[in-house]
Each structure stands twice: as structure tokens, then as C-alpha cells.
Amino acid sequence: MKVEQTSRNGLPAVLLTHASGSSALIYIYAAHLASWVCGGAERLFVSSTAEYGGGKAIRGGVPVCWPQFAGRGALPKHGFVRTSDKWRVLRTSTEPYPCVVLELVDDDETRRLFPQPFKLQYSVTLDGPSSISMALSVLNTGTEPLSFTAALHTYFRVADVRGVSLHGLGGLRYEDNTRANAVETQPEGPLSIAGEVDRVYLDAPAEAHIVDGASAIKVLKLGFPDAVLWNIGERAAGGIKDLAPGEWQHYLCYEAGAVAKPATVPASASWTGGQTFSCVDACDALGKLSLGK
Numbered sequence: 001m002k003v004e005q006t007s008r009n010g011l012p013a014v015l016l017t018h019a020s021g022s023s024a025l026i027y028i029y030a031a032h033l034a035s036w037v038c039g040g041a042e043r044l045f046v047s048s049t050a051e052y053g054g055g056k057a058i059r060g061g062v063p064v065c066w067p068q069f070a071g072r073g074a075l076p077k078h079g080f081v082r083t084s085d086k087w088r089v090l091r092t093s094t095e096p097y098p099c100v101v102l103e104l105v106d107d108d109e110t111r112r113l114f115p116q117p118f119k120l121q122y123s124v125t126l127d128g129p130s131s132i133s134m135a136l137s138v139l140n141t142g143t144e145p146l147s148f149t150a151a152l153h154t155y156f157r158v159a160d161v162r163g164v165s166l167h168g169l170g171g172l173r174y175e176d177n178t179r180a181n182a183v184e185t186q187p188e189g190p191l192s193i194a195g196e197v198d199r200v201y202l203d204a205p206a207e208a209h210i211v212d213g214a215s216a217i218k219v220l221k222l223g224f225p226d227a228v229l230w231n232i233g234e235r236a237a238g239g240i241k242d243l244a245p246g247e248w249q250h251y252l253c254y255e256a257g258a259v260a261k262p263a264t265v266p267a268s269a270s271w272t273g274g275q276t277f278s279c280v281d282a283c284d285a286l287g288k289l290s291l292g293k
């Protein structure tokens with residue numbers, strides 16, 4: 001088990017390595033998980049034209065969206081912590097698992113945008129030979145309730161998004177952002193992606209599976225009520241300047257989120273939400289899903 005300070009693309013980073021060989025790379029800038037190698041394969045997508053630092057959001061990996069999801073408020077899109085250079089490493093540990101905890105505290109700059117005092121702690125842990133967990137804790141250090149929306153905006157790497165099936169959302173209501181947030185109901189059965197998709201699944205269950213050929217990822221979320229599903233699709237992909245031609249096919253965003261209803265943290269209290277990904281065998285996963293286990 002190893003935790004190393006390193007740098008990539010001009011940014012300081014922390015590299016976690018598990019005894020199994022799995023690894024994770026986290027930029028301190030934006031507390032941005034940018035790589036998770038599991039079973040010898042990269043599981044997260046990062047655009048080949050991503051921009052690093054300088055107040056830009058890194059296109060791919062797991063941007064931390066806080067205290068505002070997307071354009072649902074007056075703050076910059078997806079909030080300000082995904083572009084902050086004020087994150088610091090609070091601690092690292094190698095046992096029992098490689099882990100880094102980053103911290104961000106309010107300051108004059110954040111209070112100009114968002115008046116409330118806060119302390120965020122974000123941990124990334126390789127907590128098994130084939131799993132990784134992220135947890136975001138929001139401590140309200142002020143005297144008034146603190147409300148926010150948020151997401152762990154995960155870009156999963158997939159061979160071709162059109163061949164992926166997503167299991168676990170059947171029967172849920174969702175807001176469709178491609179149709180002015182009209183509320184629809186997801187048909188039962190696996191979901192496949194055909195064209196642009198931008199949805200917030202309301203009160204989504206903890207568990208979902210993303211099946212991509214022979215490999216699958218089990219996603220477990222905790223504390224975040226909603227799940228966001230996003231792929232830009234071929235037609236609109238040209239509008240994203242930090243996504244190279246054709247790269248829209250190679251990602252699927254499936255994000256643990258607190259989106260439809262803001263989370264509220266009383267004064268001096270804290271809130272925690274997180275997600276765990278595990279690499280699983282697609283046949284096993286599909287077998288269990290069809291048996292309803």
C-alpha cells in the first residue's frame with residue numbers, strides 16, 4: 001500500500017496504490033480524482049483536451065460540484081470548489097487502505113460568492129482490491145443553517161456509450177434537462193443511451209450497475225438522494241470545446257447528487273455523502289440482476 005506526492009499536467013497530485021495493483025490519482029487542485037485503475041484498466045474518462053488549473057474545471061474524472069449543482073442558482077455553474085486552488089491535503093494514510101483527505105475552508109473569496117462559513121473534507125480511499133470510495137463532508141462552521149446542492153460528477157470511461165446498459169433506475173421519476181426539466185418516469189429494465197441524455201433521477205436507490213461489454217461497475221451511493229445521468233451525444237458534442245472530436249462516445253456521467261432538493265446543515269452540524277465503485281464481472285452482475293438478488 002502506498003501514498004505518494006507527485007505531479008501531473010503541471011499540478012501537484014497524490015497517487016494512491018493498493019497492494020492489488022489498483023491505483024488512484026487525485027489532483028489537489030479542485031480535489032479532483034482523475035484516474036482509477038482497477039483490474040489493469042483505467043475506469044475514469046478524462047478528455048484529451050482537458051485544461052488543468054488556472055480556474056478551469058478539468059473535463060473528466062470526478063469534479064466535486066458544490067455548493068450548487070449545474071445552473072440551479074446564481075453561482076458559477078456547478079459551484080466554485082471544482083475550480084478552487086485552495087484545497088489542501090489534510091492527511092494521508094496507507095493502512096488499512098491508501099487514503100487521502102483534502103480540506104477546503106471558506107475565505108474572503110468564497111464569501112464574496114457564497115456568504116456562509118464552511119469546512120469541506122473530501123476523502124478518496126482505495127478500500128478494497130477492486131473498489132474506491134469518495135466521501136464529501138460539509139461542516140457548517142457558521143451560526144445559520146447552510147443549504148447547498150451538490151454532485152460527485154463522475155465520468156466513467158466506456159468503450160462506446162451507445163453499447164452501455166445501466167441497471168437500477170427502472171420505475172424512477174426523473175427531471176429531463178433536455179426538455180426544460182419535464183418530469184418523466186423511467187421504464188422498467190436496463191437503460192441504454194441513444195443521443196443526448198441529461199437527467200436527474202429523483203430519490204434514486206443506493207445501488208446501480210454500469211455494464212460495458214465484459215466489464216461492469218457497481219455504484220453504491222450514500223447520503224446523496226439523487227443520481228444524475230449525462231452524455232452530451234454526437235449532435236451537441238461540438239459545443240464542448242475541451243472534448244476532442246469523437247470523445248463523447250467514451251464517457252458516461254453517472255453522478256451521486258443532492259440536486260432536486262437542497263440539503264440543509266444546521267449550525268455546527270455536518271453532512272456527509274459519498275459513493276463507492278467496484279469493478280465486477282458483467283456476467284455475474286447481469287446474472288444477479290436478472291435473479292433480482
Ligand SMILES: O=P(O)(O)OC[C@H]1O[C@@H](O)[C@H](O)[C@@H](O)[C@@H]1O
Pocket residue numbers: 057070077078153177198199228229230253255
Ligand atoms: O460542462 P460542465 O459545466 O462541466 O457541465 C457538464 C454537464 O454536467 C452535468 O452534470 C449536467 O447535468 C449537464 O447539464 C452539464 O452540461
